[in-house]
Amino acid sequence: MYTDGACIGNPGPGGWAWAVPGGRFASGAAPHTTNQRMEVTAALEAVTALPGPLQVVSDSTYVVNCFRDRWWEGWMARGWRNKAKQPVANRDLWEPLVEAVRADPGRVSFRWVKGHGTDAVNDLVDRLAVEAARNQRGRTGLGTPADLGSADTVGRRGSAAVGAAGTAAPEGHLIVVTGHRPPALGGYDDNPVADRTRHELAEILAAKRVLHPDLVVLTGLGLGAEQLGAEAAAAADVPYVAVLAYPDPDTMWPAPSKAHFRELLAGASATIVLESRAPATRPLAGAALRRRDAWLARNAAEALVVWDGTGTDVGRLVRSLSDSLGEAEVWVVAPATTT
Structure with a gap:
């Protein structure tokens, strides 16, 4: 059946x-x-x-x-x-x-x-x-x-588009959620910093959906802020689209992280894979991720960036998004503290 x-x-x-x-x-x-x-x-x-x-x-x-x-x-x-x-x-x-x-x-x-x-x-x-x-x-x-x-x-849920820089973006008011990786968010396991940050992102997305009923979250589903963005979108009943730089980015992850990635990927309203082959080396992977970030900056209307103001890589991303979208459309969210 x-x-x-x-x-x-x-x-x-x-x-x-x-x-x-x-x-x-x-x-x-x-x-x-x-x-x-x-x-x-x-x-x-x-x-x-x-x-x-x-x-x-x-x-x-x-x-x-x-x-x-x-x-x-x-x-x-x-x-x-x-x-x-x-x-x-x-x-x-x-x-x-x-x-x-x-x-x-x-x-x-x-x-x-x-x-x-x-x-x-x-x-x-x-x-x-x-x-x-x-x-x-x-x-x-x-x-x-x-x-x-x-x-x-x-x-349709779960459909995957595979292409290069010209891959079409989904319809709707697109907001990308990105930012710090787990070390700056309390660690790789569940913890109060990540929980509170996720809750804050969900509140922001729920408020933005009132202004934009066609709101769609774009996320790379990387460990840290990108996965928190997907979880926050689900909590706020906002569809999210997984935008992967290349196939199977979780290949080298620990089993629990891989399982959670697959669960989030299954929950995406669509999946976009920008490059058809996984990179062979770490430098090539980094280059592919930068191309993905450039694609996100070209296609999003807004950005939510989880940043504590100190990480140079995330700071560089904030500047890039501000150049592409305008400073007024880039919202910086500090990781929630436990105090």
């Missing part, structure tokens, strides 16, 4: 769908939602509607990884909070889905499939979800409808 979700605008009008190969299908709509909510809704609707053993096949790593990597166990152990100690986004959907899966252990499994590939049923649920999002009306039936529209060209 296959599932998919779609959203026009993210947030915006959305649709979900599930289909059994050669059998039943169903779709539905929501007037104001996100890609992630539609992906989870599709799985929830399918698991609760269909009896017997099920394999949920989805192109959403957000859905599949939750069960493959057992994210839900950590969420429940922490009282439905994530590793950043923030409330789990979309808990109202995740909780009944997790309970439905747990109610009959072994009945439901999950498998990832590449989106926009050659899988006919993945294409079917894609088209059904897009149709529901556009028409704001669902349907049910058997087989493949003859009157389906085109595949997903609306904003």
Whole structure:
């Protein structure tokens, strides 16, 4: 059984769908939602509607990884909070889905499939979800409808664009969040400095979303301020886009850091990878990161930079962003102290 979700605008009008190969299908709509909510809704609707053993096949790593990597166990152990100690986004959907899966252990499994590939049923649920999002009306039936529209060209969660400097930026009012790495934020593990900084970023993003309803956070998902920016965006219910300098930047990271990176990457509304190959040396990696920073400066409307005023690398980035965006559009946030 296959599932998919779609959203026009993210947030915006959305649709979900599930289909059994050669059998039943169903779709539905929501007037104001996100890609992630539609992906989870599709799985929830399918698991609760269909009896017997099920394999949920989805192109959403957000859905599949939750069960493959057992994210839900950590969420429940922490009282439905994530590793950043923030409330789990979309808990109202995740909780009944997790309970439905747990109610009959072994009945439901999950498998990832590449989106926009050659899988006919993945294409079917894609088209059904897009149709529901556009028409704001669902349907049910058997087989493949003859009157389906085109595949997903609306904003979809988790899609990845790969290119060079000319890679297109997402739509919306774009704000980049960057700054210090963990040593200047209390360390690599959870700590009060990082917690308070994350909370402050979330408050700023929530206020900016009032001014700009189409606000989108751009983040490189590097350790430190960039990951805090993604976590703060999720807490403020603001979509974030992962902008990676090159593929798999977490290759050499410790296992816990890698797992958290993958969780944040799965939660992004989209992923942009600027260069198709990972650099072979550290100097080449540094050059690729500088090219990424230049791309961010060209495409963002504003910047939030976590900086204590002393780090030369971050200071250089602040000056570069100020030159590109104007000083008034670069907001410096000092790391929150524990006092």
